[in-house]
Amino acid sequence: MGARVSNAPTPTGAEQLALTELVQPARVDRVTDLVGATPLVRLHQIERDHQLDQLDGGPAVELWAKCEFANPAGSVKDRPALRIIQDALARGDLAGKRLIDSTSGNTGIAYSMVGAALGVPITLVMPENVSAPRKQVTSAYGTELIYSDPMEGSDGAIVLARELVDRHPDRYYYPNQYANPSNPLAHYEGTAPEIWQQTRGRVTHFVTGIGTSGTIVGTSRRLHELGRDAGREVTCVAMQPDDGMHGLEGLKHLPSSLVPEIYDPTVLDDTIWMPTEEGWDMAERVAEVEGLFVGHSSGANVAAAVRVARELRAARQPGVVVTILCDRGDRYFVPLEWEREYVW
Numbered sequence: 001m002g003a004r005v006s007n008a009p010t011p012t013g014a015e016q017l018a019l020t021e022l023v024q025p026a027r028v029d030r031v032t033d034l035v036g037a038t039p040l041v042r043l044h045q046i047e048r049d050h051q052l053d054q055l056d057g058g059p060a061v062e063l064w065a066k067c068e069f070a071n072p073a074g075s076v077k078d079r080p081a082l083r084i085i086q087d088a089l090a091r092g093d094l095a096g097k098r099l100i101d102s103t104s105g106n107t108g109i110a111y112s113m114v115g116a117a118l119g120v121p122i123t124l125v126m127p128e129n130v131s132a133p134r135k136q137v138t139s140a141y142g143t144e145l146i147y148s149d150p151m152e153g154s155d156g157a158i159v160l161a162r163e164l165v166d167r168h169p170d171r172y173y174y175p176n177q178y179a180n181p182s183n184p185l186a187h188y189e190g191t192a193p194e195i196w197q198q199t200r201g202r203v204t205h206f207v208t209g210i211g212t213s214g215t216i217v218g219t220s221r222r223l224h225e226l227g228r229d230a231g232r233e234v235t236c237v238a239m240q241p242d243d244g245m246h247g248l249e250g251l252k253h254l255p256s257s258l259v260p261e262i263y264d265p266t267v268l269d270d271t272i273w274m275p276t277e278e279g280w281d282m283a284e285r286v287a288e289v290e291g292l293f294v295g296h297s298s299g300a301n302v303a304a305a306v307r308v309a310r311e312l313r314a315a316r317q318p319g320v321v322v323t324i325l326c327d328r329g330d331r332y333f334v335p336l337e338w339e340r341e342y343v344w
């Protein structure tokens, strides 16, 4: 130990810790305060796979992914679920009522988490044959589950939920995420400005899939505005499965389905048609070389972002391409009971 020159007291351990530069973990009042502010991660190895790095002296094209799986209930739907419930509470639409919806997917899980944290009772209608983990995760939050006829699939769940709302309008509030402006607003006010800040305003392209279209519409609308304010273009590209019989859960193929009321094609610059297989393959690759085990809609998003980036690279243009990792891959494990209990 060298001699101390100053006669200031030695800092205590606690004082030293307070002076250390650590990434500050969040400290919040409740779990809903942890929705949003998700990390942006660079996909270096996927960039190398496709020669997007500047090996031949041309400009590099960067590939970045917004980790929406890091939201507290594990998906990109936490943001709209929170915003929809907050706005409904503020209008008094939920007074004395339960929120009801017909989803066993990410939206249902997100409503369940937000409902539990904010004291809003949730009812979900789902076909009886959805996987056991989907039932377990939603009911773990205290959500009431009502089962619809398994033979009628997800349409049967939608019809039953609507019937219940019609029969008991004083008991249920139906938020209709496909028409609810709070859904894109969550991304307009959250996802987009976060991407702008995290890329230091360098984002040139935004690419993501369409389910309700809340993510692409809300984020693109704001990124266009932020770009315009900065005197440049941000190009926003929608990804859609290339056929109606796709295996990319959570995504819509608009030519073969009802167009959501919140869908606004004027904020989109282009569409990329993605084969299901390519989405699955990219999800595998992203897990293996980036250490990000994500669902197949995220894989399809990365594959679409790679296509955009490769075009820029071929044209020798620089780019900062951002896409969304919607949820984790373990949300799609197929449980054994599936085969045992439901043999058609």
Ligand code: PMP
Pocket: 076, 077, 105, 106, 107, 209, 210, 211, 212, 213, 214, 215, 216, 249, 250, 251, 295, 297, 298, 326, 327
């Ligand atoms: N990926 C997954 C896995 C989803 O569950 C959803 C939501 N249905 C989406 C993408 C699309 O998001 P959005 O509803 O905002 O279009």
